[in-house]
Amino acid sequence: MAKYGLRTVALVYLLFLLVLPVGLIGWRTFEHGAGPFFDALSSHSALHAFQVTFTVALWAVALNTVFGIGAAILLVRHSFPGKRLLGALIDLPLAVSPVVVGLALILVYGRFAPFGGWLENHGIQVIFSTPGMVLATVFVSLPLVVRAIVPVLEEMGDDQEQAAHTLGANRWQAFRRITVPGIRSALAYGIVLCLARALGEYGAVAVVSGRLVDQTQTLTLYVEERFQNFEQPAAYAAATALAVIAIVSLLLTKLLRPKDGDR
Amino acid sequence: MGIEVRGINKSFGATPVLRDVSVDVASGSLTALLGPSGGGKSTLLRVIAGLEQPDTGTVVISGTDATRLSPQRRNVGFVFQHYAAFKHMTVFDNVAFGLQIRKRPKDEIRRRVGELLELVHLDQFHKRYPAQLSGGQRQRMALARALAVEPEVLLLDEPFGALDAQVRKELRAWLRRLHDEVHVTTVFVTHDQEEAIEVADTIVVLAGGEVKQTGSPHEVYDNPADPFVMRFLGPVTEIDGQLVRPHDIELSTTPEPGTTPAVIDRVVRLGFEVRIEMRLRDGSDHEAWAQVTRGIVESLQLEPGGTVHVRPSPAARSLAVT
Numbered sequence: 001m002a003k004y005g006l007r008t009v010a011l012v013y014l015l016f017l018l019v020l021p022v023g024l025i026g027w028r029t030f031e032h033g034a035g036p037f038f039d040a041l042s043s044h045s046a047l048h049a050f051q052v053t054f055t056v057a058l059w060a061v062a063l064n065t066v067f068g069i070g071a072a073i074l075l076v077r078h079s080f081p082g083k084r085l086l087g088a089l090i091d092l093p094l095a096v097s098p099v100v101v102g103l104a105l106i107l108v109y110g111r112f113a114p115f116g117g118w119l120e121n122h123g124i125q126v127i128f129s130t131p132g133m134v135l136a137t138v139f140v141s142l143p144l145v146v147r148a149i150v151p152v153l154e155e156m157g158d159d160q161e162q163a164a165h166t167l168g169a170n171r172w173q174a175f176r177r178i179t180v181p182g183i184r185s186a187l188a189y190g191i192v193l194c195l196a197r198a199l200g201e202y203g204a205v206a207v208v209s210g211r212l213v214d215q216t217q218t219l220t221l222y223v224e225e226r227f228q229n230f231e232q233p234a235a236y237a238a239a240t241a242l243a244v245i246a247i248v249s250l251l252l253t254k255l256l257r258p259k260d261g262d263r
Numbered sequence: 264m265g266i267e268v269r270g271i272n273k274s275f276g277a278t279p280v281l282r283d284v285s286v287d288v289a290s291g292s293l294t295a296l297l298g299p300s301g302g303g304k305s306t307l308l309r310v311i312a313g314l315e316q317p318d319t320g321t322v323v324i325s326g327t328d329a330t331r332l333s334p335q336r337r338n339v340g341f342v343f344q345h346y347a348a349f350k351h352m353t354v355f356d357n358v359a360f361g362l363q364i365r366k367r368p369k370d371e372i373r374r375r376v377g378e379l380l381e382l383v384h385l386d387q388f389h390k391r392y393p394a395q396l397s398g399g400q401r402q403r404m405a406l407a408r409a410l411a412v413e414p415e416v417l418l419l420d421e422p423f424g425a426l427d428a429q430v431r432k433e434l435r436a437w438l439r440r441l442h443d444e445v446h447v448t449t450v451f452v453t454h455d456q457e458e459a460i461e462v463a464d465t466i467v468v469l470a471g472g473e474v475k476q477t478g479s480p481h482e483v484y485d486n487p488a489d490p491f492v493m494r495f496l497g498p499v500t501e502i503d504g505q506l507v508r509p510h511d512i513e514l515s516t517t518p519e520p521g522t523t524p525a526v527i528d529r530v531v532r533l534g535f536e537v538r539i540e541m542r543l544r545d546g547s548d549h550e551a552w553a554q555v556t557r558g559i560v561e562s563l564q565l566e567p568g569g570t571v572h573v574r575p576s577p578a579a580r581s582l583a584v585t
Contacts, residue, residue: 159347162314163405165334166341167361167412177360181351 029240040237049222057198060137068145076153093142101139102207128210136204141197148190156182189256196249265290265448271320280306282472293442295463296452303472304452312341325415340409344421346401348393355389361412379407399430419451456496500551511579512553514571522572
């Protein structure tokens, strides 16, 4: 009896928290068939929002992948003073509210800040533009790739890399032919997580983008803006698109997760 | 000379691991670095391979000063205790790795890897992944991989340490035969004196970061330089303030010149060998034991509670206990 009670509680909890809201969005989206859904998504603003979202997300994922591999190798394979500090700093973005991240970036890169002003004089606008949105997204998704790789690198040890060195491989060859294949699945998992986080980011991007319609508006900002302007069909359609992308990413991570160390 | 190691010092932090270590390894020989764990033998092997940098001292491999060379330029083959198999590659690709790095032509690689896999009896398994091999097979694959690049020297770090006793014995004999076939200068690390004595031409005993003795297995066993080496190379017992091998003890029923009386505690029959455990009656009441044949036990009628008179046999090498 008790176990049925527990199941019911869990299901009802999830029903009200998750299934009902998301399900309703889906139902609202397709209330009048698939036509309005595709119409809403093919408007100029929506397409532009897609484009901005993917540009920002791809840059963020690329930067975090390079940084993530480098930082993970540094944390696992090297010892140096300040290593624990580096580890703690990498986890910091998980604890800081994205809105705070956005404000902090404006303080450094804004037009009226010394560094931001200097960049602007050299023709690089960061805030209210793509570079700032990329920075904000990189910041909030910073730990995801690092934390996915670190345990696998630790478990792998450096024996295989050393063996490669004794067989004549230089550092790059050992990295490319031994380290990367060894962490491949974990890396892919980290990248997908990072991509999902980057696509869904709202708070930090909202602050640094200035929410300029058709310029710096990402999909999440587009949903919010349309909803505030009582254009529910457009808001629901974009929200459903985001949810579908998130679910596909989630399925991908499930597929990628258990592979390491299989063979 | 295959490898000349001169005056190596190495510390990890404040802990000295190697102290003024000098070792010569003759070309084409099979040398064992033998010692207790923590004695510095693995570190010395890694210094020779270039995987560790010595604080001072030089390493010369085949006449070339290799001290400052990175591992990939030393042309050494290294076999790790836990195989360090490339998990994502097949057996063939593992063995071919060094040749592919050297950009050898494809058909040459195929031929050479084929020969090596035959040499280590893994030709049936070239398409398998390391996880599909047993421990012994993985270690043979690691050996073939190290041999593929035709190294100047082959270095093995506790190569059989992770294997069970039966496989260890087989691989030992196999390594000895393999060395007789390929004649590459080989150094292996072990803490097992039996393994060192059975396989090596030369044994270097390392303890506390220092070389205690170097010599043929026969020399270090029969003429140990100090009590430590004597204890480490085989069983010892103490009679009359002397360390003696238990099989070098003479027993008699009557006092003879130089004998010490003893009371037998236990007679343990281990097949053909018999262990006589006794207590010396020279005022010390020390425990001692002798290893004798069944014939002696029967002719002297040795039984628990009986008295015997013991002395080191005249040919035995004994050392004063210090």
